[in-house]
Amino acid sequence: MNYLYILINAFVFFIISQIIHILIWRNNRLLSPWLTLIVIFVIVPPILVLFIYFLENNWSILQYLPRFTLSEWMAAYLLHGAMGGGYFFLYPTAQDGSPAVRLSLYLQAHMPEGLTLDEMKKYLLSKDDMGPRINDLLVSGYIEKSENGALRLTRLGRIFIRPFMMLRQLLGLKPGEG
């Protein structure tokens, strides 16, 4: 086992996934960016490994490269997966900025005078922003409209929300305030 090669393999997986991600994002309008992102980060490494195995067996020059066991590939895949998982949470911030990040950028632009609460309210979320969010949840299948017009959670919505509620209960915390 060679941890240095495991680290190199993990970073190669991650960098190649990112290059594919950038190339696709810059050249296409995606209907389902999240699904595409998951496919890239989950599928690319195994394809790469199969490709290397194929080349090692069919292309004599590659036989001099180090060969890895399944455990070593799995170790590289675990580090790649952990980095990819972290990236999934940062991606929305790159897309449109989280409110906290937007707030810090806006505050920095107004230093050293600072901002009042009213000035920040004007800048941050307004009631109008809730419409698209609710629509997004409807389109994604997390909620649906019942016959009387009230919104209710779908099965997918319930499956999605339950772990979050359980985590807060385990920690003894009251529900988050958004």
Next chain:
Amino acid sequence: MDSLNFSLLLLLISPALILALHIITSRTARYFNQPVSAQKLALVCILLGNLPLGLLEWFLVLRYLDLAGQLWGAVYCILTYNAIGHVYFHLFNMTETSIRVRLLREIDAQGQTINEVIDRYNPSNSVGVRLQRLQDIGVVKQAGDRYFLQSRWLYYVGLVCRAWGVLLGFSEKIMDISLQLKKNHGTLIIQYQWLKEILPHAPTLGLQ
């Protein structure tokens, strides 16, 4: 089981270790009525987890390797564990800050129409809660009725994310243009803000 598999197993169960530490510290803080930032506590638990995991990895796997193996093995374990911890932190953060998670919880608790949900949502509270959280983690400070940036780390995260967004081909937001402007150009900022709000609806308004 060979030592690498054992090391992987330890890393795979590390989220359970973080969760256990988080439950113990969070409940202890509540029991003693200690006001602690929930996000800061999660971060501390993740960092604390390095110690037991590092000790286990050392005694069960790394100490049997040569010096180079120990060094790169330690780098691998530290990187992987903290990357897993990073995912845990964001998952916990979603329970704390995500508006969509809050919406789903509220809809689950009491079926409401779209207009009722929108009416219930109070943007004043939302901004106040966010500011309080940013004060708790030392990013923002308040003096009188004005708020100031106290620590710039989140600002730098924002800059990196914005640059990454540009690399991915997301157009630079009008929001960003307003950041170049100072307070004395308030009218221009409001105009850009208005444009930012109106642009997503351009097709329905017949604007291109």
